[in-house]
Amino acid sequence: MTTYILRRLLLMIPVAFLVTVGIFVIIRIAPGDPILTYAGEDPNPETIAYVRAQLGLDQPVPIQYAAWLSRALQGDLGRSFQTHQRVTEAIIERLPVTFELGAAALLISVTVALVVGTISAIKRNSAVDLLTTSFTIAGVSFPNFYLGLLLILLFAYVVPGHILPPGGFTPFSTDPWDNLRRLILPAITIATASLAVNLRQVRSSLLDVFGLDYMRTARAKGLRERAVIVRHALKNALIPVVTIIGIQIGAIIEGAIITETIFFIPGIGRLAVQAIPSQDYPVVQGVVLVSALSFMLSTLAVDVLYAFLDPRISFGGAQA
């Protein structure tokens, strides 16, 4: 198992390297001059040249990359052109917010998918099942930013009492109740699309398992239906679900970017979106890097979990 994890980590290195090259290239092909943002209004040529030299932007691109990478490895992603704040600092400040939002979305998506997916599979072709299957097709096609707006409208004008506020963020340490209240709508917005995918996976892998011999055996030996479903069916059906959840983490990161913008949540997604119009490269670069690395690590975590859950997968290396 350790060998497997180590091997996977080693394989990640070249990919992570290419990811950093990719991010660097993407940002540098940009037309327009960020210096103009950085040096302030109406700068003279000397100031521009000075700032350019100070930021190392007068060096050849490969050298700029090497310098950027070596600083990045030490946790220094440069300073924002706009606010002059350290990018690492700006990201670290906002990361917990995005993480909380993402975790809430994942929790909603997985819990609802498990419960409703199981009911839908057990009561196949019932009204619940019909609703579920329609939702799985509609859910992936609905644009999450429009869903966010609809939810805001719904709770601002239709549902009385303003139970759920239309946006903003309160830290959990300040007011846990308000924190959760403000988290619900954005988390639902993010969760919907991935819920549709997860739901479908839970339902179809349960249906696959229902046809297998050991299910009949379990029933034949007189187990109660609940035990048959939970201990025999669900446990085996969950294996493919885990993979799908791994893929969904990417969708959740994407969702956070859009959703934070709509709901005025001070996470890293909103940070990036606000940095785009002013060509604040270091900030965009930093956020893209952090989201790519988090996605890679979570995919790895899911793969390891998968190997752990399914004994049929060989870990490679010495122990087969």
Add this chain to the structure above:
Amino acid sequence: MTEAALPVVIRAQQQTRASSLRWFLRKNPRMLVGMVLLSILLFVAAFAPIIAPYDPIKVTIGDALQPPSFQHWLGTDDLGRDVFSRVLWGSRISLSVGVISVSIGFFVGVSVGLLAGYLGGTFDLLAMRVIDALLAFPALVLAIAITASLGPQIQNAMIAIGVVAIPGYARLTRGQVLSVRSREYITAARTVGVPPFRLVLRHIFPNIANALVVQATLATAFAILAEAALSFLGLGPQPPYPSWGQDINYSQRYLANMKWWMSAGPGIAIFIAVFTFNFLGDALRDALDPRLRRSG
């Protein structure tokens, strides 16, 4: 020698193209529904200038912020522009971005996949690491990064979404090539001296085309959704040109005044377009390639 072995001739009933298409659609009713939806979308996009009741960018301040009525089916925005007309015109942007970006992804991805699968070796190793790196980004994040740096223009959005679509095709193609490569008919073709290029195009490609058609349809759904998201973030076509995502973004400022109709039209339009391609893709998968029938 009383009963000589006579040659047996079995004649299959000749079918016309039209009748076999009818048969195919009858066997796959979901395909029929998907095709009808797609035809409506294409019709709207092609004839938007004729169907649209108003000029989508003409400002008529006197008509500003009217709720849906017989004159303005989906109401008007703050500049008095007819939302329904803007939605119809917006379909042109969405569909063209969908088709063009998917074509970019298809062409590059399939070429890389064919080469990697057929050549193997170093090329395969290097190409697949690059593909892995592309897959390491959440798709929309990569598209946002590319469009943000190239500049907020529709062409750049197409390029960005196209690049994001490459890994899907490359991986699918490579996998299919690997599974087809060792089949007898490929060995046979190679034995009789078919040159590699021809072998790939004439013998391998047609055998993996079904899977690619399915992938392309589903990728178009993603592309339309991604374009809407980019436009929503201000990275798509610029105002005053009508685009669904951007119009929803624009309507946000009137949310507090309960002018819900400004976003309802474009929101539902995005849903219908994306739904059409997802639905069609699913139906195609079931119809063309039962082996591909996944639940994911």
